[in-house]
Structures are given as structure tokens and as C-alpha cells.
Amino acid sequence: xxxxELDPTRPPPGPTRPPPGPFRPGFWRSPLRGPSLTAxxxxxxLIGTPIVVITGLIxxxxxxxxxxxxxxxxxxxxxxxxxFTWPTRPVWLYAVTEGLHVSIGLALFPVLLVKxxxxxxxxxxxxxxxxxxxxxxxLSIALLVGSAMFEFITGIFVMQFYYPFPFFFxxxxxxxxxxxxxxxxxxxxxxxxxxxxxxxxxxxxMEAAGVxxxxxxxxxxxxxxxxxxxxxxxxxxxxxxxxxGSLLLLLQGAGGSIGGPFRFxxxxxxxxxxxxxxxxxxxxxxxxxxxxxxxxxxxxxRLDVVGAKSMQLSREQLLAMPQHTYDLPIACTEGWSTMQRxxxxxxxxxxxxxxxxxxAMVTTTSVQAGGYLVTLGTEQVADEQSLxxxxxxxxxxxxxxxxxxxxxxxxxxxxxxxxxxxxxxxxPVSA
Amino acid sequence: MISRFRSLYGASPxxxxxxxxxxxxxxxGAAGWYLDSxxxxxxxxxxxxAMVVCDLVLFPLSSLVDRIVFLRARRAGAENGLxxxxxxxxALVFRVSAIPYVRVPALLSGLLLITFAPVILxxxxxxxxxxxxxxxxxxxxxxxxxxxxxxxxxxxxxxxxVWRARAAGPQ
Numbered sequence: 001x002x003x004x005e006l007d008p009t010r011p012p013p014g015p016t017r018p019p020p021g022p023f024r025p026g027f028w029r030s031p032l033r034g035p036s037l038t039a040x041x042x043x044x045x046l047i048g049t050p051i052v053v054i055t056g057l058i059x060x061x062x063x064x065x066x067x068x069x070x071x072x073x074x075x076x077x078x079x080x081x082x083x084f085t086w087p088t089r090p091v092w093l094y095a096v097t098e099g100l101h102v103s104i105g106l107a108l109f110p111v112l113l114v115k116x117x118x119x120x121x122x123x124x125x126x127x128x129x130x131x132x133x134x135x136x137x138x139l140s141i142a143l144l145v146g147s148a149m150f151e152f153i154t155g156i157f158v159m160q161f162y163y164p165f166p167f168f169f170x171x172x173x174x175x176x177x178x179x180x181x182x183x184x185x186x187x188x189x190x191x192x193x194x195x196x197x198x199x200x201x202x203x204x205x206m207e208a209a210g211v212x213x214x215x216x217x218x219x220x221x222x223x224x225x226x227x228x229x230x231x232x233x234x235x236x237x238x239x240x241x242x243x244x245g246s247l248l249l250l251l252q253g254a255g256g257s258i259g260g261p262f263r264f265x266x267x268x269x270x271x272x273x274x275x276x277x278x279x280x281x282x283x284x285x286x287x288x289x290x291x292x293x294x295x296x297x298x299x300x301x302r303l304d305v306v307g308a309k310s311m312q313l314s315r316e317q318l319l320a321m322p323q324h325t326y327d328l329p330i331a332c333t334e335g336w337s338t339m340q341r342x343x344x345x346x347x348x349x350x351x352x353x354x355x356x357x358x359x360a361m362v363t364t365t366s367v368q369a370g371g372y373l374v375t376l377g378t379e380q381v382a383d384e385q386s387l388x389x390x391x392x393x394x395x396x397x398x399x400x401x402x403x404x405x406x407x408x409x410x411x412x413x414x415x416x417x418x419x420x421x422x423x424x425x426x427x428p429v430s431a
Numbered sequence: 432m433i434s435r436f437r438s439l440y441g442a443s444p445x446x447x448x449x450x451x452x453x454x455x456x457x458x459x460g461a462a463g464w465y466l467d468s469x470x471x472x473x474x475x476x477x478x479x480x481a482m483v484v485c486d487l488v489l490f491p492l493s494s495l496v497d498r499i500v501f502l503r504a505r506r507a508g509a510e511n512g513l514x515x516x517x518x519x520x521x522a523l524v525f526r527v528s529a530i531p532y533v534r535v536p537a538l539l540s541g542l543l544l545i546t547f548a549p550v551i552l553x554x555x556x557x558x559x560x561x562x563x564x565x566x567x568x569x570x571x572x573x574x575x576x577x578x579x580x581x582x583x584x585x586x587x588x589x590x591x592x593v594w595r596a597r598a599a600g601p602q
Contacts (some may be wrong), residue, residue: 109540116485123486136450143457146482162549166473170570175467176478178460190446232501232530241535245542252547267573268547309553415466 018126028121031228032238038223039198040239041115046188046195048108055101056177060334062086062094062413063170068363068375068427088383091410099257102159102335106253109152110245114238116145119223125274137190144183150176159334160268175234182427244381256282256336269336278393279401281330281338283412287399290368292420297367297404303388304423307354315404318390321345321353326385332414342408344389347381347424356426364407365423374416376409379427384412387422493541501530527596532589536581544576 018024064070064086087093099136129135154165154173163169261268263282287293288382302312323343331337351360359378365371380386390397397403402419409417435443464474544551550570 035453051547106546109546113489113542115484117490120486120490132439133441133446136447136492137442140450140453142482143453145485146478147457147460149481149484150478154477154485155547156546160547164554165477166470167477168467168469171467171469172464172474172477175460175463176474178463179457180460182453182456182458182460185456186449189449232528233534234531237531237535243539244535245539248543267577268543268550280544358435 014024015127016149022121022124023126025226027124029225029227029229031225031231032233032235033118033121034224034235035194035198035222037119037235037238038115039195041111041118041242042191042195043199043311044111045108045115048104048111049184052101052105052108053177053181054095055104056174058097058221059094059101059413060174061415062097064375064377067361067377068372068376078259085377085379086411086412088379088385088412091385092329092331092337093411094413095329095337095339096258098331098333099253099335099337102155103250103253103257105152105155107246108248109156110242112148112152114242121223139317140183140186144187146223147180147183151180161334233235253335256334257338259338263336266336269334275398275400279398280393282332282336282339283400284332284334284418287420290366290371290420292368292399294399297399297420298412301367301404301422303405303421305350305354305426306423307351307356307360307426307428311354311355314391318345318388318405321349323390325408326387326408328385328387328408328410330408330414330417337414341393342387342389342390343367344387344392344405344408345389345397346384347376347386347407347409348384350388350424351381351426354426356428358428360426360428363425363427364418364421365425366418367422368420374407374418376412376416380412383410383427388424491546498535500533527589527592529589532566532585532592536578536585539581540574542575547574 006125021027038338061084088274129138151173152167154176157164158169158173165172171278210370251265253266255262255267256269302314304320305311305313317352322345324346325341325343327339327341329337329339351357351362361375361377362381363375365373376386387407389402389406389408391402392401397406403420407417407421460498463473489602545572548554551574553568553571
């Protein structure tokens with residue numbers, strides 16, 4: 001590391017003379033940095049990021065935030081627009097989009113980290129501001145770095161049931177995504193040419209030949225170290241390491257998402273199982289965590305069904321109704337999913353029972369104290385595969401899986417498949 | 432006109448247009464944070480922390496660790512170039528630098544640690560076990576096991592490279 005120069009005859013730091021330390025080009029010595037490294041990582045991010053962003057926005061649509069009890073916030077932002085309603089087919093739709101969101105997101109995390117490292121010297125470029133254009137672009141970069149890390153950190157934490165922040169994750173992650181989309185779009189547009197030049201040319205070769213890379217009027221000095229330290233590791237090994245890291249993280253998401261024999265690959269995924277035999281599949285919340293005891297859902301349990309009239313049904317009465325069996329996935333927002341065989345009463349049969357014959361939404365309530373409400377849309381209620389499930393894989397639901405009754409509906413997020421249901425309220429929608 | 436704009440602004444009008452679009456979209460997102468009922472002060476604090484965490488914590492720290500671990504090797508390397516980044520008397524045998532074979536598994540292990548720190552260091556919510564029916568303390572063992580496997584594979588790869596270099600004979 002070069003020592004600060006203390007020669008008193010030198011002029012003080014100014015626009016043309018950077019202060020000592022990281023502001024001097026000689027401070028940055030890694031021979032790995034260079035335009036081609038940054039360009040390769042930038043290309044990977046350019047391809048991968050839209051997948052994560054689009055599947056993230058799709059997840060928000062799948063939550064149907066404009067319906068009844070689902071609102072993620074106050075819905076005051078101009079960004080709360082929805083161009084389509086959430087379909088019920090294919091049944092694995094949400095399992096795939098959310099699996100991609102989490103798995104590709106994880107895979108891009110090491111790429112982002114090394115990309116940021118590759119442009120680290122730019123943080124200390126001197127002079128800090130050369131023109132209004134330069135100042136605005138640096139501001140957009142601050143938004144880009146902040147929002148990217150904000151999205152990755154909050155997403156990765158929540159995937160592990162870690163909520164150390166004081167704000168509501170869902171809305172903060174959603175609006176943060178829009179900050180990111182704005183900043184990412186601008187960066188990708190403004191730097192596309194730089195990336196192409198970096199990919200096309202061998203930066204090292206050019207600079208070794210004394211040729212300055214072209215088109216760097218705004219970005220200042222080259223990313224290549226002015227006086228590189230001796231190489232201790234090749235650029236190819238670094239890129240290989242990034243690839244291996246991406247693969248390791250991808251498996252953590254994909255293992256839980258594909259499930260079945262691949263679930264073991266998700267070594268750090270929260271894939272606890274709740275029970276053995278037919279009920280040996282993952283859950284997000286145990287009955288104990290939700291404060292559900294066998295007494296609460298015992299013989300005294302009744303289901304309130306509200307529509308044009310109200311009814312109270314016991315589990316025996318529900319079992320006496322026509323039963324239907326479908327293979328449907330539970331697809332959690334954390335990225336894991338699991339396909340199981342559910343048996344129960346169709347939601348639309350229950351609507352008919354309380355004299356709701358037209359298109360209707362349903363708002364579900366659980367016996368859980370302080371639990372949340374969920375509203376499913378008309379498509380979900382009308383679908384023949386939307387069930388109030390009483391059993392799974394040929395046996396009664398276990399307490400952890402929502403005994404005495406749970407909602408299961410094709411292609412909806414797992415959190416919208418209420419367990420321990422106590423009330424279904426159908427509200428007709430005038431067409 | 433355009434050239435006058437360029438000299439004042441420092442780039443083409445298109446550059447300004449793209450950045451204005453960026454700030455409008457990002458501003459709408461930030462408005463969502465503000466208008467949302469949850470804690471927007473907290474969001475701003477976390478946003479700023481996220482913005483600087485790599486530059487102020489992750490990169491300096493990893494660079495420091497790397498410098499300390501490879502201090503000797505670096506000195507030797509500075510004197511004799513990459514091939515001799517090992518004690519000189521054994522240079523004939525070990526023509527292969529060991530540095531990448533330490534750095535790569537360390538980087539991968541570190542990546543897993545920072546990504547899954549909440550479960551590995553058991554910082555995930557207190558209700559984790561009840562929530563998932565999974566015990567929280569299996570993860571540190573898994574991380575150590577993966578780390579051991581990574582270093583083991585790397586050691587095998589290093590041994591193979593050394594064997595190959597020896598087979599090739601002194602150059």
C-alpha cells in the first residue's frame with residue numbers, strides 16, 4: 001500500500017491533484033479489474049435481472065393486492081396498477097414464477113457482489129464531480145447500488161425467516177423494486193455501449209499496447225489498475241469462482257422449488273417437514289407457532305359460511321358434502337414448493353350452499369388469534385380445483401397442515417391457502 | 432444548440448432524458464415507501480446502509496483478510512513473479528502457486544456464510560423452529576461440512592497440478 005506523500009512543496013489536493021489514498025489511481029492494484037471483467041459480469045446481470053424483476057412483479061399480481069383484505073399497503077403509489085388478473089392455470093404457475101424469482105435472484109447475488117467490487121475504484125474517482133451530467137449519473141448509481149443491495153438483502157433475509165428490519169417487508173421490497181427498476185434501466189441504457197466494447201475488446205491487450213479504451217469521457221479513468229500488483233490468480237479463475245458460487249446458491253433455491261428428490265440440495269433452505277408418512281411435506285408455520293391447540297379445532301369447531309345467508313358447518317357436515325381430489329402445489333413466497341394430493345369440498349359448492357350463485361370473491365379467516373385475512377378472486381372461487389381441503393394424500397389433515405380444514409387453490413401463493421379456516425365470506429361481484 | 436447544451440451539461444440531451452426517466456420511476460417507488468403505512472424512516476436507514484455495506488464493510492474486510500493471509504506469498508511473488516509465490520528452496524517442486532487453491536474455496540465458503548448468515552449464525556427469528564418444524568442448529572454444521580468439502584476438493588486439485596508440473600519436469 002503506498003504511503004501518503006508528505007512532501008510540503010507539493011500543492012494541496014485540488015481538482016487536478018487527488019488527495020492521497022483511494023483517490024489516487026496507484027492505490028488500486030488488483031490486476032483482475034478491467035473493462036472486460038466488468039463487462040462480462042454486467043452482461044450476466046443484464047440477462048438475469050429482468051427475470052428476477054418480472055417474476056417479482058408477477059408475484060405481486062398473484063397476491064391480488066387490490067382485492068378485499070389483500071392490500072399490501074395504502075395503494076396510493078402510481079405504481080399500483082394491474083394489467084391482468086391472476087389466472088388459475090397452469091396450477092404450477094406460481095410455483096414456477098416464484099421459484100425462478102428466488103433461485104435466479106440467489107444466483108445473481110455473487111455476480112452483483114463481484115461486479116460492485118470490479119468498479120469499486122470508481123467510488124473514489126477524482127474530481128468527484130466533473131459536470132452536471134456526471135453528478136446526475138453518480139446520483140443514479142447511488143440509487144442503483146442502494147436499491148440493488150436493499151432488494152437482495154431484504155429478500156435473502158426473509159427467505160430465512162429473518163426479519164430484523166422495522167418496516168413491513170412486502171411493501172418495502174415492492175417499492176424498492178421500483179427504485180431499482182428506474183436506476184437499472186438508466187444504467188443499462190447508458191452503459192450498454194461500454195459493456196459491448198468491454199466484451200469485444202480484450203481490455204488488457206489494448207492497454208498493454210498503450211491504447212486508451214474509447215468512450216470513457218463520462219466514466220473517467222480506466223478500471224484497469226495503473227500499477228498492477230503481480231497476478232496471483234487469473235481472471236478466468238475469478239469468473240469460474242463466481243460461476244461456482246452462483247451455482248451453489250442456485251441449488252439452494254432450485255432444490256426447494258423443484259422439491260421431491262432434489263429437496264436435499266437446498267441445504268440452507270428452511271424445508272422443515274411436519275410429520276411423517278402422507279403428511280411429510282414442508283410447511284411455513286406449525287400449529288404451535290400459530291397458537292393452534294387440538295382443543296381450539298376439536299369437536300366444538302364450526303365453519304362459518306357467509307353469503308346471501310349464513311350457515312355453521314361441522315367437519316362431519318363438510319365430509320358429507322361431495323368430495324373432490326386434485327394434485328395441487330403449495331408454493332411459498334420463500335421459493336419452495338411441494339405438490340400434494342388434496343381432498344375436500346369445492347369452494348363454489350360452499351358458495352351455492354349460502355345462495356351465492358353469481359361470480360363471487362371469498363374472504364377467508366383462520367382461528368389463529370391475530371391472524372390475517374385473505375381474499376381470493378372470482379376466478380379462484382369459480383375454479384373446480386379450488387377446495388376447502390379436509391384431507392391430504394388419503395388421510396385427514398394433520399394439525400400442522402391446517403386441520404380441520406384449509407383452503408387450497410390452483411396457482412395462488414401459499415400464504416393465500418389459509419390453514420385452520422374458521423370462516424368463509426362470499427361477496428358477489430356485480431359484473 | 433446541442434453543442435451548447437453539451438458543453439454546459441457535459442453529455443447529450445438523451446443522457447439527461449434517460450436519467451430523468453430513472454428519477455421519475457425511482458421517485459414513484461420512493462413515494463410508495465413514504466405513503467405506505469409502515470416505517471419509512473427505517474426504510475431510508477436500511478437503504479443507505481445497503482448502499483455502503485459493500486464499499487465500507489465487505490470489500491475492505493475481505494481485502495484485509497486476503498492481505499494478511501497471503502502477505503508472505505505476495506512478497507515472494509513480488510520478487511520472483513507468480514511461479515515463485517512459495518518459499519524459494521522448494522520452488523522446483525512446487526511450481527504451482529497455492530494462492531488460488533486457498534482463495535477459491537475461501538471465497539465460496541464466505542459467500543455461503545454471508546448469504547445464509549441468518550440461519551447459520553442462528554439469527555433467524557426466535558420462532559424459526561416452531562415456524563418451520565425445522566431445527567435451526569443444523570445449518571452451522573452443514574456450512575462447516577461444505578467448507579471442508581470445498582477445501583478438500585481444492586487440495587486434490589492442487590495436488591494434481593503439482594503432480595502434473597513435476598511430471599513435466601524442471602523448465
